[in-house]
Amino acid sequence: xxxxxxxxxxxxxxxxxxxxxxxxxxxxxxxxxxxxxxxxxxxxxxxxxxxxxxxxxxxxxxxxxxxxxxxxxxxxxxxxxxxxxxxxxxxxxxxxxxxxxxxxxxxxxxxxxxxxxxxxxxxxxxxxxxxxxxxxxxxxxxxxxxxxxxxxxxxxxxxxxxxxxxxxxxxxxxxxxxxxxxxxxxxxxxxxxxxxxxxxxxxxxxxxxxxxxxxxxxxxxxxxxxxxxxxxxxxxxxx
Amino acid sequence: xxxxxxxxxxxxxxxxxxxxxxxxxxxxxxxxxxxxxxxxxxxxxxxxxxxxxxxxxxxxxxxxxxxxxxxxxxxxxxxxxxxxxxxxxxxxxxxxxxxxxxxxxxxxxxxxxxxxxxxxxxxxxxxxxxxxxxxxxxxxxxxxxxxxxxxxxxxxxxxxxxxxxxxxxxxxxxxxxxxxxxxxxxxxxxxxxxxxxxxxxxxxxxxxxxxxxxxxxxxx
Numbered sequence: 341x342x343x344x345x346x347x348x349x350x351x352x353x354x355x356x357x358x359x360x361x362x363x364x365x366x367x368x369x370x371x372x373x374x375x376x377x378x379x380x381x382x383x384x385x386x387x388x389x390x391x392x393x394x395x396x397x398x399x400x401x402x403x404x405x406x407x408x409x410x411x412x413x414x415x416x417x418x419x420x421x422x423x424x425x426x427x428x429x430x431x432x433x434x435x436x437x438x439x440x441x442x443x444x445x446x447x448x449x450x451x452x453x454x455x456x457x458x459x460x461x462x463x464x465x466x467x468x469x470x471x472x473x474x475x476x477x478x479x480x481x482x483x484x485x486x487x488x489x490x491x492x493x494x495x496x497x498x499x500x501x502x503x504x505x506x507x508x509x510x511x512x513x514x515x516x517x518x519x520x521x522x523x524x525x526x527x528x529x530x531x532x533x534x535x536x537x538x539x540x541x542x543x544x545x546x547x548x549x550x551x552x553x554x555x556x557x558x559x560x561x562x563x564x565x566x567x568x569x570x571x572x573x574x575x576x577x578x579x
Numbered sequence: 580x581x582x583x584x585x586x587x588x589x590x591x592x593x594x595x596x597x598x599x600x601x602x603x604x605x606x607x608x609x610x611x612x613x614x615x616x617x618x619x620x621x622x623x624x625x626x627x628x629x630x631x632x633x634x635x636x637x638x639x640x641x642x643x644x645x646x647x648x649x650x651x652x653x654x655x656x657x658x659x660x661x662x663x664x665x666x667x668x669x670x671x672x673x674x675x676x677x678x679x680x681x682x683x684x685x686x687x688x689x690x691x692x693x694x695x696x697x698x699x700x701x702x703x704x705x706x707x708x709x710x711x712x713x714x715x716x717x718x719x720x721x722x723x724x725x726x727x728x729x730x731x732x733x734x735x736x737x738x739x740x741x742x743x744x745x746x747x748x749x750x751x752x753x754x755x756x757x758x759x760x761x762x763x764x765x766x767x768x769x770x771x772x773x774x775x776x777x778x779x780x781x782x783x784x785x786x787x788x789x790x791x792x793x794x795x796x797x798x799x
Contacts, residue, residue, distance in 0.1 A: 344660050409781035410774045411739035414753055418774055421766040514646035521746060528648055541656035549645050549653065556644040 347540055351547040356534045363530030364551055370447065370526060371513040371555075377452040378512065379505075382459025383498065387489055389464045400460065407457035412450070413518055419450040420522045447519040455512050462504045466497035499570045506563035513555050527551050587765040588772050598755025599776065605672060605741040605751060610734050612677035617684025622714065624689045635685070642682035647743055651675045655747045672744040680737050687733060691726035692718060731788035735781045742777075752776070 350356050388400035407415070420443065424432045435442055470493060478488040498505075520529035531548035535541040588595070623635035642650065654675040659665050695718050703713030723730075742753045750758070756769045763769075 405782060406778065409735075409778045409785065411742040411753075411777055413742045413745060414770065414774050414777055417753065417757070418770045421760065422770040423767075425767040510644070517646035517648040518743070520648070528646065528652070531649075532652065535656075541652070542660070545649060545653045545656060549649055552646055552649065553641075553644045 344542070346543065347538075348543050350534060350538045350540050350543055356538065356544075359530045359534060360527070360547060360551075363525060363527040363548075366444070366524065366526040367513070367516050367551070368555070370444065370451070370516045370519060370524070373448055374451040374455060374516070375509055375512045377448070378455035378459050381452065381456035383463050383494065385456060386460035386463025386467065386497075387494060389460065390467045391485075391489075404457040404460050407454050408461070412454050412515055413521060415454055416447060416450045416518060416522055420446050443522050443524050444519075447516075447522060447524050451512065451515060451519070455508065455515070458508055458511070459505065462501045462508065463494075463497055465504075466501035467493055469500060470496055496572070499572050502563065502567045502570065506560065506567070509559050509563060510556055513559065514552060517552075583768060584765060585768055587759065587763045587768050591759045591763070594759065595752070595755055595773070598750055598752040601669075601750055601755075602738075602741050602752040605669075605676060605744060605749070606734075606738040608673045609676035609680050609737045609741065612673070613680030613684050613737065614730070616677060616681035618688055618719065620681055620685035621688030621692065622719075624685060625692060639682045639685050642679050643686075645679075647675075647679055647740055648746060650679045651743055651747060654678070668744075668747045668749045672747060672749050676737065676741070676744075680733070680740070683733055683736075684730070687726055687729045688722065691722035691729075694725055695722050728788045728792040731784060731791065735784045735788070738781060738784070739777065 351360065385400045385403055388396045389404070391397060424435050427435065439445065474492055474496065475488060478492040479485075483491065516526055517528040519526050520532065523529070525533075527548050531544040534544040534547075538544070620635050620638060623631045624639065626632045626635070651672060655668065655671045658671045658674055699717055699721070700713060703717045708716065741751055744751050745754045745757070748754070752773055756773045760766050760769050
């Protein structure tokens with residue numbers, strides 16, 4: 341075994357400590373924005389997958405299959421390196437140079453689309469578990485199709501799928517680490533930058549690990565509260 | 580906007596396929612290694628002995644709360660330290676994949692074993708089998724068959740996850756495309772191409788798992 345000189349103080353001494361803090365802030369920002377967009381988009385796509393209209397269903401199925409079956413990193417590279425090439429040259433230049441933090445927003449696009457397809461799968465499963473009677477009952481009270489989904493099916497389905505959505509929310513925060521590959525300065529990127537300056541890779545990476553574990557714990561706690569709050573009365577739920 | 584030039588794929592085809600081969604190798608190592616370790620950890624998660632249960636639970640929850648990217652970096656720094664000499668990026672990545680994916684496989688296997696009824700276990704004991712024999716000959720084979728759809732889904736995930744080995748410089752599919760891109764400046768064609776190949780692989784595998792799911796129920 342090689343001797344290794346542990347020096348944990350690199351995690352809080354200047355400037356490395358403030359780098360890590362900046363990274364944590366970006367990780368949280370990125371995770372929250374992507375989660376918000378993915379939840380809305382995923383609910384929409386998931387609903388389209390169970391509607392009675394075939395073109396909508398086909399579109400939604402294609403959407404989920406494409407975004408689920410290509411690795412996230414490849415998708416990020418596609419949005420970052422390849423997709424801007426389709427734009428006219430002046431737009432492409434504007435995207436890279438005119439927009440501050442363009443790489444951050446490109447990751448927001450990639451990660452939101454990817455996560456929305458996974459959210460859509462959970463929403464679909466939730467909706468399919470709701471019996472047809474609910475749907476028919478809503479229609480028979482005079483609701484339109486849209487109202488039925490808006491007021492009966494979707495609220496019910498979302499409450500049913502909160503546990504898998506919790507897992508998905510954790511996955512979003514873990515997946516934000518991939519943003520480092522396109523130079524978004526989030527936690528993982530910063531930890532590797534600390535490594536590059538200090539050669540203390542194990543400490544820096546362990547520090548980042550602790551950050552993600554704390555985020556995981558906080559998300560699990562919040563979602564646990566949400567789950568209790570929104571539990572459907574009469575179903576088996578966790579106490 | 581430049582015109583499309585798909586020749587770049589044709590010209591660099593052998594190099595790209597070498598990358599794809601590395602990806603497949605990593606995936607096979609990750610799936611078999613992760614599955615073997617996962618079976619052990621999954622069984623340990625069901626143990627009534629605390630000294631076995633707690634470490635296994637800690638292992639699973641620890642790795643499931645971390646991003647794979649960090650785990651890869653971590654082993655990249657840790658493996659040479661433990662081995663006492665540089666081991667190369669492919670080896671470090673393999674270790675990271677086996678350990679990380681094992682924590683996910685373990686949860687699938689635990690759920691699978693729990694889906695087998697208790698009577699099977701008692702029947703095993705009553706024929707004179709030991710715990711190990713009952714597990715080996717009765718429970719695990721049935722549980723594995725029940726778990727095939729979930730395991731296949733996880734295998735797809737492992738296959739996609741191998742792309743993360745990019746970050747420590749393993750020349751897998753994505754890395755080889757980005758190497759070609761750095762020279763040829765044909766991002767659109769290259770990333771579209773590897774996206775399609777990944778899609779074909781993963782789509783076929785997930786369709787297979789869906790079909791198996793429809794047929795399941797042979798061991799309850």
